[in-house]
Amino acid sequence: MTPKFEPSELRQTILRMAHAGSSVHIACAFSLVEILAVLYRSHLRLGPEPNNPDRDYLVLSKGHGVMAQYACMHELGWLTNADLDNYFADGTHLKGLSDAHVPGLEVSSGSLGHGLSVGVGLALAAHRRGTGQRCFAVVGDGEMNEGAIWEALLFASHFRLGNLTVIVDANGFQAMGRTDEVLSLGRIADKLGAFGLDVREVDGHNEAALDTAIRAAITGPADRPKAIVARTVKGKGVSFMEGDNRWHYTRLTGETHARAVRELAAA
């Protein structure tokens, strides 16, 4: 069966894991579901198994959203139902942040500001070898507080990494509050443009818009890295999580789990 990467189903998979593991970071995963869905469904050339040497790279620099990627890997058949239901059980391998030892995840992130640089290195390696591989790096807007992100952007532009697309999951929040209130990024798209990237800004929950933007990034100027600022809602998909930053940290109860599943199933 061809995986559909249907967003409300992906979110239900995330809830299933989060409930099984009593995990935090649900809202962080919900904001990037459509971004990953469109990438996995239409753009990433991965091959049938993880770690195909010719694959495109999906680098989740914003490691806190890893459950969204697990949900996509489950659709690919790379994770089993047991993997979901045993999330965080003793001796299991799926951690609460992206971990490169898991086949299908490219980087160990979660300490923020690391993954983009590794993605830049992967893009550079592909560029030097002329393999045609593309690298899509998903960063959080909160993560963009880190200086290393801006070092990586400078480098990507200077070395003309046209095979790199940086996608900002701009959900407007970070751990302790609104990004505008914690450490304002101002106009992200303008900053990225000033760093030499070819920038687009889209509604990060509109799959058609994301698809168009990613397609444009792939076919855009070969000598410039691309950026897509995806305007998203933290906690998207469940009414009582949307825009409520407590769901960065809050764990599901039986009751909140049931309510959230009901909402998503009805969507």
Place this chain on the structure above:
Amino acid sequence: MRDAFSAAVVRAARADDRVLLLTGDHGYSLFDAIRREFPDRFLNGGVAEQNLVGVAAGLAKGGFRPIVYGLSAFIPIRVLEQIKIDVCYEDLPVVFIGDGAGFVYSHLGTSHQCTEDVAALRAMPGLVILSPADAAETSACLALALSLNRPVYVRLGKADLGAVHASPPDVRLGGLCPVRTGDGPLAWIGTGAAVSTALAASGRWPGSSVWSAPCLKPLDEDAIAEVCRRHRAVVVVEEHSVYGGLGGAVAEIAGKRAPTWVCRVGVRDRFSRACGTYSYLLREHGLDAESVVARVEEFLRQMPAGVMPATYTARAA
């Protein structure tokens, strides 16, 4: 030693087209040779070391063999977390070169001096730490580093103190290199530039054996235990903090395998106070040969009677 390093990089690039040299805007003129012969194998990532290490990790994952060059004050100290997560956690074949270790940049002050790198890195799982004493060890260390297919840090200190080995040393993972044989009561183990100091200071006690430790991690426990057993005390000299360096590593092995007296001669938990030449700063830190002799004499005086010959523990006239 810098020439040896430069030549070794060129040899490595010739031998393996996956080798790339990355720098964070350091090493002016050091890389002329590789830039001449392989201009596209040299990348200056700018004054942005954190990104540079992440990029090196990505390049290694993408099939390359990056050598990341910087001053030891920055590579590894500024980028410890990148070394830990991006490189060591995945056991990637990245070679880090930390140049100017110790007090090489004596006139520039604390920002450019580095006596904490080994301590910071010893606890990084899987990371190999090399610390050559002269040009021959430098060439051998770089060849060893590139042959290991795993993360390696090469510590380069004061470069122009001359050769400590009469014949090419046999640098192996974990192994010690003999510098002077002797069956007296004292054994000396030095690393990097401090091997020359150990050699000079040990002359005060004829019969001392002197070893160079070009590999600080792993350390061959059998080799260290053997040195401990053959002598009554071991003096370890390093241009690094007394905490977490070679002295500590030798004491750990001695404690487990061959309990003995270990005199750790290094930087005594402080920064440099003043500006001056390299020799001046060594004196300030008690790490020139004359000061090392005094420190070892003091150590010997504090030993209980009977461990050492009376001539070793007597107060100097």
